Amino acid sequence: MQNNALPLLGKTALVTGVSRRRGIGYAVARKLATLGASVFIHHYRPHDLDLPWGGDDLDAVRDGIRSALAPQAVMGDLGADLMQDASIATLLDAANALTGSLDILVCNHAKSGDDGGILDMTPERLDAFWSTNTRSTLLLTAEFARRKGGVTATEPRRPGERVERTPFAAPVGRVFWMTSGQIHGPMRGEVAYATSKAALAGVTATVAAELLESGIVLNTINPGPVNTGYLDAETTERPLEELTEVVAATPFGRFGRPEDPAELIGWLATDAGAWIVGQVITSDGGFSLA
DSSP states (O other), rough: OSSSSSTTTEEEEEEOOOTEEEEEEHHHHHHHHHTTTTEEEEEOOOHHTSSSTTTOOOOHHHHHHHTOOOOOOEEEEEETTTTTTTHHHHHHHHHHHHOOOOOOEEOOOOSSOOOOOOOOOOOOHHHIIIIIIIHHHHHHHHHHHHHOOOOOOOOOTTOOOOOOOOOSOOOSSEEEEEEGGGGTTTOOHHHHHHHHHHHHHHHHHHHHHHHEEEEEEEEEEEEOOOOTTTTTTOOOOOHHHHHHHHHHOOOHHHHOEEEEEEEEEEEETTTTTTTTOEEEOOSTTGGGGO
16 A cells, blocks of 8 residues: 555656756656655766756755655666667666666656757757657666566567556556657757657657556656756857747746656656556646647
């Protein structure tokens, strides 16, 4: 039976892309910790150092997550470049070793910067976004499912093929992907990023259907414009005037905060959210309706 005060007590979560205290990954890791989970975080600080908002103090990031842990829970971390195939198994090995099991995977990592419009596209630019945002997310999910579901395919699955599954009372694992606003409108000047995120949103139903055969629940979150530093006037790389006017017209009159999507993911990770499966969920405070 789930502990009402700490519904994720005894669970272990891996959250990728946790290197800045203003980031969504950090807020998600802290939220899962407050719900009782042990938390393993992945970070890749070199990426942050190349961006206008810069890197953060990783010790402060670690301390902030530790301070949110329940007394029985523990935390670990690993730095890794998820564009490198070998890092997938290494990261999952380390996360699993924290408590001996891994129950929740939050694929929050993403490449930002060095994007452009369609006329700016090069093979190298497209490959970098695809490899970081899409390919690594799919490979992480696949390896997590192999380990959690205990199923290894002996040959490639045929198109349309269904696999028998045994009904389960509760999910054995949860996976969360992150998409972006490309599902609601144009993202000018972010063709490579929007492409990589659109692929995740587009394949959510397919992958969720297959993961259910192993008792694993997948949902994808579109958090809308969340200010993690890239929307601050002093560190932004985009014109803010038009976007600020749109946000001012929304019911809440503000950009999202990292805690907003974190609250949703936290709830979906508990038994209370188990009935939500294979969805692309927008949590943007009405921004897409403005």
